[in-house]
Amino acid sequence: xxxxxxxxxxxxxxxxxxxxxxxxxxxxxxxxxxxxxxxxxxxxxxxxxxxxxxxxxxxxxxxxxxxxxxxxxxxxxxxxxxxxxxxxxxxxxxxxxxxxxxxxxxxxxxxxxxxxxxxxxxxxxxxxxxxxxxxxxxxxxxxxxxxxxxxxxxxxxxxxxxxxxxxxxxxxxxxxxxxxxxxxxxxxxxxxxxxxxxxxxxxxxxxxxxxxxxxxxxxxxxxxxxxxxxxxxxxxxxxxxxxxxxxxxxxxxxxxxxxxxxxxxxxxxxxxxxxxxxxxxxxxxxxxxxxxxxxxxxxxxxxxxxxxxxxxxxxxxx
Amino acid sequence: xxxxxxxxxxxxxxxxxxxxxxxxxxxxxxxxxxxxxxxxxxxxxxxxxxxxxxxxxxxxxxxxxxxxxxxxxxxxxxxxxxxxxxxxxxxxxxxxxxxxxxxxxxxxxxxxxxxxxxxxxxxxxxxxxxxxxxxxxxxxxxxxxxxxxxxxxxxxxxxxxxxxxxxxxxxxxxxxxxxxxxxxxxxxxxxxxxxxxxxxxxxxxxxxxxxxxxxxxxxxxxxxxxxxxxx
Numbered sequence: 355x356x357x358x359x360x361x362x363x364x365x366x367x368x369x370x371x372x373x374x375x376x377x378x379x380x381x382x383x384x385x386x387x388x389x390x391x392x393x394x395x396x397x398x399x400x401x402x403x404x405x406x407x408x409x410x411x412x413x414x415x416x417x418x419x420x421x422x423x424x425x426x427x428x429x430x431x432x433x434x435x436x437x438x439x440x441x442x443x444x445x446x447x448x449x450x451x452x453x454x455x456x457x458x459x460x461x462x463x464x465x466x467x468x469x470x471x472x473x474x475x476x477x478x479x480x481x482x483x484x485x486x487x488x489x490x491x492x493x494x495x496x497x498x499x500x501x502x503x504x505x506x507x508x509x510x511x512x513x514x515x516x517x518x519x520x521x522x523x524x525x526x527x528x529x530x531x532x533x534x535x536x537x538x539x540x541x542x543x544x545x546x547x548x549x550x551x552x553x554x555x556x557x558x559x560x561x562x563x564x565x566x567x568x569x570x571x572x573x574x575x576x577x578x579x580x581x582x583x584x585x586x587x588x589x590x591x592x593x594x595x596x597x598x599x600x601x602x603x604x605x606x607x608x609x610x611x612x613x614x615x616x617x618x619x620x621x622x623x624x625x626x627x628x629x630x631x632x633x634x635x636x637x638x639x640x641x642x643x644x645x646x647x648x649x650x651x652x653x654x655x656x657x658x659x660x661x662x663x664x665x666x667x668x669x670x671x672x
Numbered sequence: 673x674x675x676x677x678x679x680x681x682x683x684x685x686x687x688x689x690x691x692x693x694x695x696x697x698x699x700x701x702x703x704x705x706x707x708x709x710x711x712x713x714x715x716x717x718x719x720x721x722x723x724x725x726x727x728x729x730x731x732x733x734x735x736x737x738x739x740x741x742x743x744x745x746x747x748x749x750x751x752x753x754x755x756x757x758x759x760x761x762x763x764x765x766x767x768x769x770x771x772x773x774x775x776x777x778x779x780x781x782x783x784x785x786x787x788x789x790x791x792x793x794x795x796x797x798x799x800x801x802x803x804x805x806x807x808x809x810x811x812x813x814x815x816x817x818x819x820x821x822x823x824x825x826x827x828x829x830x831x832x833x834x835x836x837x838x839x840x841x842x843x844x845x846x847x848x849x850x851x852x853x854x855x856x857x858x859x860x861x862x863x864x865x866x867x868x869x870x871x872x873x874x875x876x877x878x879x880x881x882x883x884x885x886x887x888x889x890x891x892x893x894x895x896x897x898x899x900x901x902x903x
Contacts, residue, residue: 412754413751414751426681430755469754
């Protein structure tokens with residue numbers, strides 16, 4: 355099995371920009387875009403008929419038990435891996451005898467993963483694979499991706515959520531009208547150095563400090579403590595509060611400087627988190643980390659490997 | 673054709689059949705009908721047209737109806753998406769399902785005929801006739817199942833199949849007169865031909881039923897081609 359090339363340079367579409375992308379077999383690729391762009395991309399991928407997209411839209415046999423479903427798909431696709439091994443790999447052994455219609459959404463999701471894994475397609479394209487599932491299920495999906503990569507099968511994940519893109523993939527791209535660009539995942543230290551030189555003037559009235567954000571023609575002032583986290587989109591900082599986000603005029607580095615005193619922390623190249631709102635530090639199986647925020651959508655934001663030590667120090671964790 | 677895949681479909685559909693109340697009730701109909709008629713018959717056993725009525729009900733309510741329902745359910749729930757690897761795998765699915773339906777029809781037919789007396793069917797000619805009749809209803813079920821998109825719509829298609837081909841002996845009870853056009857046409861229907869065969873022992877009746885079966889097979893083939901091009 356070798357790498358796979360998506361070549362859409364010559365596609366004529368009003369939404370989709372022309373691009374080509376090499377899917378490497380030794381790592382997972384993600385494309386992050388908004389839902390309209392994603393729908394257009396899916397349409398383009400499907401139109402040449404060569405690639406099957408795993409979107410969990412097809413039905414499973416909901417009267418049958420989990421084990422009956424999995425064993426049927428295993429036989430149908432002629433998968434050589436023994437059935438118990440598949441069940442354990444996807445954490446289905448506990449609900450094996452449950453009919454599918456009584457299973458939770460996460461359990462059904464894991465049956466889909468098992469089916470897709472056994473289909474053994476080349477390449478594998480997933481659409482929103484971990485949308486609305488629990489942590490255990492995300493972990494099984496990450497494990498599966500690792501196996502897929504070990505099999506030298508290129509995997510592509512389409513998501514409309516930056517956190518998911520960064521969590522699941524080794525290389526993440528952002529797809530916009532102007533084209534496809536790579537999202538840098540590693541924290542480059544040089545980025546940290548530049549703001550030092552500027553030495554932003556300290557706000558004189560520290561106690562009255564508010565963060566201004568523009569919404570259409572209004573300016574909204576946010577109390578730093580109500581902010582959940584700040585993410586960077588195209589070099590601009592976006593304040594996220596529950597499901598809403600508001601654009602800031604400054605860059606992430608500038609805002610980081612100002613908010614440090616309020617207990618904000620740069621946990622990732624593209625994220626500043628309000629440490630007061632962190633509920634959980636999640637350790638994923640491939641030695642990556644996420645922070646779970648105590649807000650309505652229970653957002654998880656990525657935590658860089660290099661930053662885990664200082665976070666642990668901050669919370670006095672060993 | 674791939675025997676491993678056919679086996680997988682057979683096993684899956686057999687399990688699914690056992691858990692689907694809608695399908696499980698179907699074989700009960702001819703058995704209950706046979707039970708009621710066997711009380712009416714007395715010592716001499718039932719007349720041949722009554723026996724064929726039960727055969728017709730079995731094949732239309734078990735064979736054709738279950739096949740239609742199973743295919744329609746797969747269409748409705750989109751479970752077939754992703755299973756189709758090649759046109760050949762579609763054949764595997766149909767064969768696997770036909771085996772399940774065949775097994776169920778055999779069980780229902782055997783039980784109901786034991787209740788009303790199986791002796792008239794224990795010769796080569798009658799057995800061939802039954803097999804051809806089974807194929808006719810099976811192809812009819814597959815063909816209709818290919819284009820129905822939901823379970824609810826199958827009952828609309830099932831009714832004409834059941835009344836035209838299953839209950840044909842009943843047309844005599846409508847008392848329309850000997851040379852009524854309806855009776856003449858109905859006499860050519862497969863079940864009527866098989867009843868005639870018992871009177872005359874002629875092989876032409878078998879031949880006519882075989883033509884019906886081939887016609888149903890053609891109908892299935894056309895539906896198959898059409899459903900392929902729709903995709």
